[in-house]
Amino acid sequence: xxxxxxxxxxxxxxxxxxxILGGSDNNGYLNTAELYDTSTSIWTxxxxxNAARTNPTAVLxxxxxxxVIGGYNNNGYLNxxxxxxxxxxxWITTGSMNxxxxxxxxxxLTDGRVLAVGGESTSGIILNxxxxxxxxxGTWTxxxxxSIxxxxxxxxxxxxxxxxxxxxxxxxxxxxxxxxxxxxxxLWTADPSMHAIRGYHAASTLLNGxxxxxxxxxxxxxxxxxxxxxxx
Numbered sequence: 001x002x003x004x005x006x007x008x009x010x011x012x013x014x015x016x017x018x019x020i021l022g023g024s025d026n027n028g029y030l031n032t033a034e035l036y037d038t039s040t041s042i043w044t045x046x047x048x049x050n051a052a053r054t055n056p057t058a059v060l061x062x063x064x065x066x067x068v069i070g071g072y073n074n075n076g077y078l079n080x081x082x083x084x085x086x087x088x089x090x091w092i093t094t095g096s097m098n099x100x101x102x103x104x105x106x107x108x109l110t111d112g113r114v115l116a117v118g119g120e121s122t123s124g125i126i127l128n129x130x131x132x133x134x135x136x137x138g139t140w141t142x143x144x145x146x147s148i149x150x151x152x153x154x155x156x157x158x159x160x161x162x163x164x165x166x167x168x169x170x171x172x173x174x175x176x177x178x179x180x181x182x183x184x185x186x187l188w189t190a191d192p193s194m195h196a197i198r199g200y201h202a203a204s205t206l207l208n209g210x211x212x213x214x215x216x217x218x219x220x221x222x223x224x225x226x227x228x229x230x231x232x
Contacts, residue, residue, distance in 0.1 A: 033046050047084070066086075099121055152168045152216075165181065200217055201213055
């Protein structure tokens, strides 16, 4: 890469290039971004974000643009959001979240909206709230709250259009509980708990729609176990 960076975000674009953005280096927080061309193995710089962001969340939208939300910089946790347009290499600001979240779990819904849920607020409160971004209007609207506040959780889109949120931490307790979000109603329902308590883990949706949850921490030790979630 052209810049040393950590706590950044990466997204694969529809043209096959990889967008790297934000993070930090030895001098502070970064607003820079760069592109990796998989056909040439060459990195090139692209437009800078409007705000420096460490630990941001980035999502590829159905229109090919990239939504970047949250993170933090010298101003604290951010509720601001911006869009990267690969056709112009430019960033434009879009609607801000209703609350700053570091970091939320995010899922792209089947209708093109983006669900952002949980995270930690500027005041240090772990959140159970959720909100939806509509790319057609560039605005965020609140939706139903989870039953449990969570940070370090994951959000995975399931084949039926619902979203599985798993694990995380309330700030004092690590969790094995899961919840399902129904975009058509905006409501959450409890789902079977994982076998292991875990937060800051990884979740991957497999080709058959099964969700694989791996690793993480339970607050006492790191976890090497892996479990599979099957939609009933």
